[in-house]
Amino acid sequence: GQQVMQIPQYQHVQEGEDFTTYCNSSTTLSNIQWYKQRPGGHPVFLIQLVKSGEVKKQKRLTFQFGEAKKNSSLHITATQTTDVGTYFCAVRAGGTSYGKLTFGQGTILTVHP
Amino acid sequence: EPEVTQTPSHQVTQMGQEVILRCVPISNHLYFYWYRQILGQKVEFLVSFYNNEISEKSEIFDDQFSVERPDGSNFTLKIRSTKLEDSAMYFCASNKRGATDTQYFGPGTRLTVL
Numbered sequence: 001g002q003q004v005m006q007i008p009q010y011q012h013v014q015e016g017e018d019f020t021t022y023c024n025s026s027t028t029l030s031n032i033q034w035y036k037q038r039p040g041g042h043p044v045f046l047i048q049l050v051k052s053g054e055v056k057k058q059k060r061l062t063f064q065f066g067e068a069k070k071n072s073s074l075h076i077t078a079t080q081t082t083d084v085g086t087y088f089c090a091v092r093a094g095g096t097s098y099g100k101l102t103f104g105q106g107t108i109l110t111v112h113p
Numbered sequence: 114e115p116e117v118t119q120t121p122s123h124q125v126t127q128m129g130q131e132v133i134l135r136c137v138p139i140s141n142h143l144y145f146y147w148y149r150q151i152l153g154q155k156v157e158f159l160v161s162f163y164n165n166e167i168s169e170k171s172e173i174f175d176d177q178f179s180v181e182r183p184d185g186s187n188f189t190l191k192i193r194s195t196k197l198e199d200s201a202m203y204f205c206a207s208n209k210r211g212a213t214d215t216q217y218f219g220p221g222t223r224l225t226v227l
Contacts, residue, residue, distance in 0.1 A: 042204055042218040043156060088156065093169075098144040098208045100169055101216060103156040 002027060002091045006104030014112050019076040021107035023089035031092050032065055032072040033101070038085040043103075046074075048092075079111045115139045117219035119205050125225045126195055134190045134222045136205030144208040145188045146216065147180065149173070149201040156204065162188065195226045 005024050013019050023032060031050045035043040047056055049065035049072060056063045062075045076083055086106040093099030118137045126132050138145050147159040161168040162180055179191045188207075192199055202223050206216040 042221050044218070045215045048215075090156075098161075098163070098210050100146065100158040100161050100171075101148075101156075102158065105155045 002029060002093065002102055004029075004032075004089055004091055004102065004104040006089055006107055008107055009105065010108050010110070012110045012112065013079050015081060016078050019079050019083070019109055021074050021087050021089075021109075023072045023074075023104050025070050025091070028069045029072075029091055030069075030094075033090045033092060034063060034072075034074050035088045035090060035103075036085050037088065037106070041085070043088060076109075079109070081111050081113055084109060084111050117205055117207055117217050119203075119219040119222050121222060122220065123223045123225070125227065128197055128226055129194050132192050132195055132224060134192075134203050134205075134224070136188045136190070136219055137186050138188055138205065138207030139209070139217055140186070142207035142209045142217075144168075144210060145180075145182070146206040146208070147190045148204045148206060148218075150204065150221075151201045159190070159203075192224075195224075197226050200224055200226045 007022050011019055033048045034046040036046055037043045047063045052069050053067045054065040060077045064073045074087055086108045088106045089104040090101040092101055120135045124132055145162045148156050149159055150156045158171050160170045160174045160180055177193045181189050202221045204221045205219040208216045
């Protein structure tokens with residue numbers, strides 16, 4: 001199955017600083033999804049990217065899918081304490097709308113006020 | 114907004130005991146999943162279920178695990194003889210085919226095996 005590597009494992013930032021997490025694969029991905037998991041919570045869907053070079057924004061969050069569809073990034077501008085949590089990338093199997101998700105290891109974001 | 118629900122929120126059991134984790138997926142969803150997350154690690158796929166049968170299972174989902182949809186609303190994960198290494202957070206998820214590609218996760222059941 002498709003595997004994704006995510007870096008960094010941890011990121012500590014001061015409130016107001018930017019944050020980026022990266023997801024990489026050795027193979028071409030049909031899609032990439034991003035999830036946020038608050039401490040003690042469950043994964044919550046943020047976005048899905050499917051097109052080469054795609055860029056999507058949600059307020060302070062910017063998601064990119066690489067031209068070769070082998071990498072993706074999530075960038076948060078001017079972090080807030082509410083951004084604390086673990087950010088996972090995930091690949092949905094089989095190019096279907098219902099395949100299993102394979103998650104990256106996640107990046108734990110800590111924001112110091 | 115409809116949600117996936119799971120019970121119990123926390124289950125403590127002795128090694129070798131059977132446990133049943135329960136989930137109520139979103140009512141008009143057709144695909145159901147179980148994932149687990151060992152503390153501090155990534156979320157791992159266990160099994161997917163569609164049309165009253167298993168669609169896919171991972172190598173983790175061995176003969177000790179089973180899933181069932183006993184009625185029109187519940188979706189259960191049974192572990193027949195729990196091991197210490199089964200201690201984890203178990204998430205149920207559901208997916209509405211076609212209209213959305215989003216898997217909606219439940220709040221999870223924390224299983225502690227002593």
